[in-house]
Amino acid sequence: MNAQPSDSPHLDVPNRSGGCPVRHGAATTRLYAAESTVDPYGTYSRLRKQYGPVAPVLLEGDVPAWLVLGYRENRRVLDNPSQFSRDSRIWGDWREGRIPDTSPLIPMLGWRPDCLSQDGDAHQRLRRAVTDSMETVANRGIRRHVVHFAHRQIDDFVHTGRADLVLQYAEYLPMLVLTRLFGLPETDGKHLAASCAQVMKGGEDALVHNERIGRVLADLTSHKRAEPGPDFATGLIQHPAGLDDDEVQNHLRLVLIAAHTTTSNLLARVLQSILSNSSSLADLVSGQLTTAAIVEDMMWNSAPLSVLPGRFATADCELGGQRLKAGDLLILGLAAGNLDPEIRPHTGTGVSGNHAHLAFSSGPHACPGQAVGQAIIETAVEVLIQRLPELRLTVDPAELTDTSSTWETRLDHLPVSFTP
Numbered sequence: 001m002n003a004q005p006s007d008s009p010h011l012d013v014p015n016r017s018g019g020c021p022v023r024h025g026a027a028t029t030r031l032y033a034a035e036s037t038v039d040p041y042g043t044y045s046r047l048r049k050q051y052g053p054v055a056p057v058l059l060e061g062d063v064p065a066w067l068v069l070g071y072r073e074n075r076r077v078l079d080n081p082s083q084f085s086r087d088s089r090i091w092g093d094w095r096e097g098r099i100p101d102t103s104p105l106i107p108m109l110g111w112r113p114d115c116l117s118q119d120g121d122a123h124q125r126l127r128r129a130v131t132d133s134m135e136t137v138a139n140r141g142i143r144r145h146v147v148h149f150a151h152r153q154i155d156d157f158v159h160t161g162r163a164d165l166v167l168q169y170a171e172y173l174p175m176l177v178l179t180r181l182f183g184l185p186e187t188d189g190k191h192l193a194a195s196c197a198q199v200m201k202g203g204e205d206a207l208v209h210n211e212r213i214g215r216v217l218a219d220l221t222s223h224k225r226a227e228p229g230p231d232f233a234t235g236l237i238q239h240p241a242g243l244d245d246d247e248v249q250n251h252l253r254l255v256l257i258a259a260h261t262t263t264s265n266l267l268a269r270v271l272q273s274i275l276s277n278s279s280s281l282a283d284l285v286s287g288q289l290t291t292a293a294i295v296e297d298m299m300w301n302s303a304p305l306s307v308l309p310g311r312f313a314t315a316d317c318e319l320g321g322q323r324l325k326a327g328d329l330l331i332l333g334l335a336a337g338n339l340d341p342e343i344r345p346h347t348g349t350g351v352s353g354n355h356a357h358l359a360f361s362s363g364p365h366a367c368p369g370q371a372v373g374q375a376i377i378e379t380a381v382e383v384l385i386q387r388l389p390e391l392r393l394t395v396d397p398a399e400l401t402d403t404s405s406t407w408e409t410r411l412d413h414l415p416v417s418f419t420p
Contacts (some may be wrong), residue, residue, distance in 0.1 A: 026063060032306070037404040041307060044069055044336040054320030057331075059406060060104050060202055063093060065310065065329040066322065067138060071358070073320045074332050076360040077311050081119040084311040084330060086137035086365055087111065089314050092327025104206040107199050108309045108407065109329070114250040116365060124365065125241050130251055131368045133235025137181050138372055140230060144243070146379035149176040154387050161420035162394070164413050165275075166268050169384065174376050176262040178256060181372075183231030184220055192216065196260045201405045217252045221245050232304035255369060261408065262360075263373040265304035267380055268411040270294050274381070275416065276397035285383075285389050291378045299359035300338050307407050308332040308361055334358040335409070388418045 029047060030036060036043045043065075047055035068074050077084040081403025088111045093099050099106070111117045115126035117119045143150040153173055175193040179186055195209035220233055222245075230233040232255070236248045243251070273294055274280045283289035311330045319326070337358045338344075360367040367373075384391070394415045 017032040027058050029055070030062070031067070031397075031406045032058075032060045037406075040404045040409055041335070041339075044333060044339075048336070052321045054322045056322075059331070061097065061099075063103070063105060065331050065353070066319070066324065067307070067333050067336075068320070069333045069340070070320055071337040071343045074334065074337040074358055075362055076319070077330055078358075078365070081123075081364055083314055083317060085119055085314050086155050086311060087118060088310070088312060090314065090327055091329055092325070093329065095327065097248045103205065104202040105212040105309075106202070108202075112250045112254075113247045114254045115256055119364070126243070126247065126251065127364075127368065129236055129241040129243055130255065131241040132303070133239060134255075134369055134372060136235050137230075137232045138375075140348065142177065142372060142375045143379045145157045145180045146173070146376050149173055149180075150380050150383040151387070153178075154384065158387065159420050162415070163415050164415050165271050165384075166411055166414045168270040169380070170264050170271060170414070172264075174267065174373075174382055175260045176283055177376055179419050180219065180260055181232050182256070183224055183229050183233045184216070188216060192256065193260060193264070196257045197255060200261050200407055202407075212251055214249065214257065217249045217256070218245075220252065221248045248325055258367065259369050259373060262304040262367070263376050265408060265410055266295065266298060266302075266359075266373070267303070267377045268300070268414060269298045270377060270381060271384075272397075272400065272411055272414055273298060273393060275393045275414065276400075278392075281385070281391065284385055287415055291381045292374070294381075295374060295377055296355070296357075300354070300357045301375045302358070302409075303335040303338055303359040305359070305407060306333070306335040306404070306409050308334050309407065331406075332358075332361070334361070354356060390418050391416050 011344050029043065031043070047057070047067065048069050053068070053073045055067045055069060057065055057067045059065050088094060091099075091109070103355055115123050115130055118126065150169075150173060153169050153176075157168050163169070166254075172190055172193050175196070175233075176186060176189045178184075178191070179189045184192075192213065195212050198205050198209040199213070221237070223239055224231070224233045225245075228238065233248070233252060236243055236251055270291065274284060280289060280294070284291065309331050311332065313324045313326055313328045313330065315326045316324065324330075360370045394417050400414065402409050403412055404410075
């Protein structure tokens with residue numbers, strides 16, 4: 001891509017609050033700015049009141065996009081790839097030279113030879129390779145790897161009587177499990193976790209860390225072609241779909257970033273929920289409450305990926321009262337959609353047994369690794385509670401803080417104490 005930046009396009013869209021046109025290129029809400037990332041849910045609420053279920057926003061570099069806030073609108077976009085494609089080659093701003101190669105949006109939105117970037121037959125061929133290879137690895141036993149690394153992580157701090165369960169447990173445990181599933185050296189785990197976090201955060205370093213991930217996975221692909229093993233990388237290489245090296249590497253990247261980001265984030269939130277309510281921990285220890293029920297609640301109320309990039313309108317259309325042009329970029333507000341007052345007027349009510357949340361996306365591009373992620377989280381929680389049943393927060397739950405980017409909101413710390 002040799003695109004050069006220029007002025008953003010101006011698209012006339014209706015303003016729900018007054019009926020007069022708003023110029024999309026003049027949208028003032030920058031999702032990457034401090035005022036938006038400090039209180040993302042407040043930003044979603046304000047945009048919903050001003051524009052309704054679909055709002056014009058700006059991404060890094062002041063790139064215009066439509067943020068989909070409504071639950072029904074999110075489902076319409078996710079479930080209809082013929083109308084809202086994941087193929088960024090139709091993205092108007094990129095096609096017309098307004099997005100430079102150096103944009104931090106490229107790692108998240110740029111086209112790649114993977115199943116996420118394509119629709120139709122090409123998507124089905126590549127996704128089948130991913131799901132088959134993942135199923136094979138899962139059938140060999142994920143929980144034993146989680147148990148192994150969970151005990152290893154706990155052993156590092158169990159003698160101290162204090163720990164930060166974000167930095168010393170949730171942040172790296174999923175990546176350590178993924179390195180084993182991928183056939184990577186365990187020593188790559190922490191470096192890859194840091195690089196995945198930086199790609200999600202965006203900013204100037206996103207491209208550098210994206211390239212680092214690419215080099216590691218290129219080396220892995222070369223190694224596994226020469227020396228196959230019982231791992232996910234070998235599964236992709238040997239699949240009947242006949243993936244070439246570029247396709248293998250990009251699918252390894254896709255799964256690595258998505259699986260680590262969502263699983264580590266969700267694990268931290270589940271632990272936060274358990275430890276912020278003493279009765280939850282007691283019920284877990286006694287068996288009256290299951291980790292699966294808490295995970296389900298978190299997927300509704302604290303989606304691990306707040307905003308999903310992205311979809312592109314294949315033709316002029318209307319969505320949520322806004323007029324979209326062919327090639328417009330849409331980003332999916334999964335967290336906002338899950339809390340849409342149109343479907344959840346009372347967000348404090350329980351959602352037990354309702355699996356219709358947007359946390360893992362929806363439609364043909366829904367996350368293929370949901371079962372793997374949940375297995376990692378549930379096992380990690382079970383091992384931790386078994387080892388340290390007297391865990392307790394050392395701060396008031398209201399004092400816990402988050403750091404947000406355009407795409408996610410992560411818990412900063414989870415300080416706990418226990419009997420050494």
